[in-house]
Amino acid sequence: MKPDNDPDLRVSDLIDFNGGGWNVNLVKQVFDEEEWGSILNIPLSRFWPRDSQFWWPARYGIFMVRSCYWLARLGHLRTWALQFGARETELWRAVWRLEGPPKLNHFIWRACKGSLAVKERLASRHAALSSQCPVCNKAEESIIHALFECTYAQQLWRASEWGSLLTDDPSTSFADRFEWFNSRRDGEDVQRFCALAWAAWEYAEKVFKPSHSWNLMASCWSPPVEGWVKINFDAHISAVVEVGLGVVCRDHHGHIIALGVKRVEASWEPSLAEAMGARYAMELAARLGYMRLVLEGTL
Template sequence: MYWWPATDGIYTTKSGYWLARMGHVRGWTDRFGGDRAETWNSIWNLDGPPKLRQFVWRACTGSLATFGRLQQRHVRTDGMCSLCNEQQESIVHAIFFCSNVKQVWDLSPFAELICKAPCDSFFELYEWMKGKVGSSELLTFVAYAWATWSYRNSVVFENPWQCRDVGVLGFLRLVKDYKSYATAVNVCPPAAVSRSTWKAPSAGLIRVNSDAAVISETSSSIGAVLRNDQGVIVPARVKRFMGKPPVKVLEAMAARMGVQTARELGFSKVELESDALSVINLIKSHKIGKAPVDLVVDDIRSMSMDFESFFLFSY
């Protein structure tokens, strides 16, 4: 058995407190996806600045520090909106319905949709809007939300923008121009690096290359190839099975299959090479854990004791 809220499967007070605060079912779905996985993916795949994606995620998880939220956390005694003094300041109120920003939305392309959207939480409103507009319009929508929240903060902290509408247009332009800006300053996410050439191991060594893949929501596969110092494939194994374990577990399972194959064939000097740096580092660390990946890694360490020499590499 292992403690699933912790990555190493070992209980800590912090993880216990986190689970108690969020609840068992909500804790599982929020951490591992569940029914909300599609929404989380859409947020982190928004084609805008990283700060915009972070804002949307914080708004959807209820992490923005509105007065209502601060009152719930016993930071403030009063959760009333200080800008309109009409109702409790929730995230939805602060961004969409406070008189301080409502005119921005009334003049936006989303005025009619906002009137029809569910308003219990930003998450529900975002998810509803995602089903009503295309990706380009959704990006514009969250840019408006980011702008109104930023304007709210400028007023609350007594440093208001000189012109609210010009400031909102500036946010929209920033998001629209992000792609060209990111390219110009070279902050685009780096593409996955693929090594074009393979180098044979030193004389007398067998190199194990392993990899894993998620084929669909219900099936996965792992594979391993063993080559000698001439680059000749000795054996190769592939295994496909039902289920979708975490990628780190799959990569560890692929490495274990390769090491197991090398041991079964009686090789004494083995190199294990994988593109899963986290798995290689975990094997090297000799860290003890109870999570599923730790159990697989323990098997690899145990089998490596049977070799005369055993080396680890990642690329």
């Protein structure tokens, strides 16, 4: 949190109750860049529970003087390390120390946490049929594959001064590779390494993976029975920190009777984005007064 903010500010002050989400501008105004991204990723309950205090150093979230004493004795970073692990803390520091646009930090952090939308991960969560790389069709699309090993990514790294990354470095995860590189190179090199990884990702996203999410699946879509409404929903995670939610309502003739599109500033996991799409569909149905409805994923 930025130091010059109102110390009495509450979580509820940051919520736009009319719009049903975070007050994005206020959250960005109150928090630092590395913090507001994480806050905006937290989906809000529609039940609007009241604010309550939660004290993480104590087991049940209830403040105790003993835990406060313990916190003060250890110091902030040590306690962070105890809560999240020393490695995580170092990684967090290294990623958020990177200079450049905040989107780069977010991208590298998501790559380190393994939360980029690659096929291997989507297939393991049943959000994609195959884990095969859609660009080269030669291997599973893991994060390491997408950022370093796929055809075009290899060309990009070979043309750089770090072609050896493709053979010598740890390839177990992006976090391992990033840590390995970070421990051996200075800040400027790490910056360029991250920019190249980001370029590889963006290039594949823009050139090889045009969005299929909004395409009408006319061939397998079937209308609801008379008197019912079928609501199809979908979520599209874009390369930047944004999720698009789309809803189409059709009657038993297959005619479109209502549409809804919403953009949310967040970097949600695919399964969470789908769930938020379903919630958006139900909210729209309630607002339009549809009582008998069939809810179905994909548009």
